[in-house]
Amino acid sequence: MSLLAALAASALLAAPAAATRPADHVFIVMLDGTRPDFLRRARAPVIHALAAAGTTFLQAETTYPSQTRVAFVSLPTGSYPGSHGIVGGDEIKDASWKDLETGNNDPIAAQALVARPTFFEEAAAAGLTSIYAAMKGYELVGAKGATWTINGKQTLDKTAYAARYAPEVSGSVDLALWYKQRLSRDLLDQTLALVREHKPNVVVINLGSPDYVAHTWGPEAPQYLHTIEFVDGLVGDLKAELGRLGILERTAFVISADHGFSDVDPTRMIAPAGDAARQSASADRAHTLDPLAARGIEHFVTNTGGASMGVYIRDKARVAEAVGLLRREPWVESIYCEPAPAHCDVSLSSLHSYFPGRSPDLMVDLDDDATLNFPQPGQHGTHRPSDMRIPLVFSGAGVARGAVGGKASLVDVAPTVLRLLGLPATVLRPDGHVLEEALAH
Numbered sequence: 001m002s003l004l005a006a007l008a009a010s011a012l013l014a015a016p017a018a019a020t021r022p023a024d025h026v027f028i029v030m031l032d033g034t035r036p037d038f039l040r041r042a043r044a045p046v047i048h049a050l051a052a053a054g055t056t057f058l059q060a061e062t063t064y065p066s067q068t069r070v071a072f073v074s075l076p077t078g079s080y081p082g083s084h085g086i087v088g089g090d091e092i093k094d095a096s097w098k099d100l101e102t103g104n105n106d107p108i109a110a111q112a113l114v115a116r117p118t119f120f121e122e123a124a125a126a127g128l129t130s131i132y133a134a135m136k137g138y139e140l141v142g143a144k145g146a147t148w149t150i151n152g153k154q155t156l157d158k159t160a161y162a163a164r165y166a167p168e169v170s171g172s173v174d175l176a177l178w179y180k181q182r183l184s185r186d187l188l189d190q191t192l193a194l195v196r197e198h199k200p201n202v203v204v205i206n207l208g209s210p211d212y213v214a215h216t217w218g219p220e221a222p223q224y225l226h227t228i229e230f231v232d233g234l235v236g237d238l239k240a241e242l243g244r245l246g247i248l249e250r251t252a253f254v255i256s257a258d259h260g261f262s263d264v265d266p267t268r269m270i271a272p273a274g275d276a277a278r279q280s281a282s283a284d285r286a287h288t289l290d291p292l293a294a295r296g297i298e299h300f301v302t303n304t305g306g307a308s309m310g311v312y313i314r315d316k317a318r319v320a321e322a323v324g325l326l327r328r329e330p331w332v333e334s335i336y337c338e339p340a341p342a343h344c345d346v347s348l349s350s351l352h353s354y355f356p357g358r359s360p361d362l363m364v365d366l367d368d369d370a371t372l373n374f375p376q377p378g379q380h381g382t383h384r385p386s387d388m389r390i391p392l393v394f395s396g397a398g399v400a401r402g403a404v405g406g407k408a409s410l411v412d413v414a415p416t417v418l419r420l421l422g423l424p425a426t427v428l429r430p431d432g433h434v435l436e437e438a439l440a441h
């Protein structure tokens, strides 16, 4: 922190004059697990007004696998998982099958695994300051160079956090819903306390409530729409506070999400991990697929997300055989592999999600009649449009008014944010490009 502060101070003279920047502040509000079709349908006057006054991309996508941990590194690096190296969920192995700690316990230590620079580092080099407010904690794997961080796993109310996936609390569905929404309310309050003190230039905040609600009751449940409307109110509170601080006119907003959601059958669990594994006879079985085990193919199933799995195969000569066996399973929707044997759908590298020496040999998307880890009616992680599509709205200082764009990727956000701040992108090495149509000219 002190090194960063010194770096920031020494770079102050080199920072571009404020007048040359389209915006002095960029607030990136991530609505975890919010589908764009539901956001359009919701009574969300604040975000709808931001969209009307700004630029909306109607075909924006996250990166694959469509998962929080992966997306929250793609966002600040502007790069795909195949470039930044955070290719999945809790359990990633290196080339020698050694487990890599990907940030559940210490997200700051896990930053060493991130192979691309972040826009926080770019901002710091120019003397600008930043906040990364993480709901789940492990998002901070992508926080390299952020001036201030909040780890919600440690700072938020313990009782509400423990109940984030609970369908009832003390027998009450309403109390369970309120706890889920309160986590976002509290994270925003903690962020605003820092904002009032420091008026930072770049802020990323992850409002996790929609994700918790959709996992718990499914995206079709009324609680999901209700929660999207609740977080819209939080965005309104954020705007009002920036107005009171006198920085609203010089602020650009980005409203987006890390992934969408699929409605799945929670009663059909494949290779259950976590709590379910402890209930089964053998924890090892949780990382094993019967059809592969029956043929003696040594493998390991990772928990990359509730609807997609990674499979490491020890003997690379048997990858094609494993694909052929999995093809016969009714719960398999798509199989991606590297290198792509004949019967894989496409290669992992064509999805920009192959990181040599770290990626699983196969990624398997589950059909929506099955779930991978937990018996939840809402899941994500696959390459299906319902999981991949995300909202993407730019609005405010420096943004084109009333514009509508088509395709865009989460990896385009970082280079576009740097342009809005008038920064040259000399540190960032993005795969994405500046979304020129979102910029005021």
Ligand SMILES: [Zn+2]
Pocket: 033, 068, 211, 215, 380
């Ligand atoms: Zn989720």
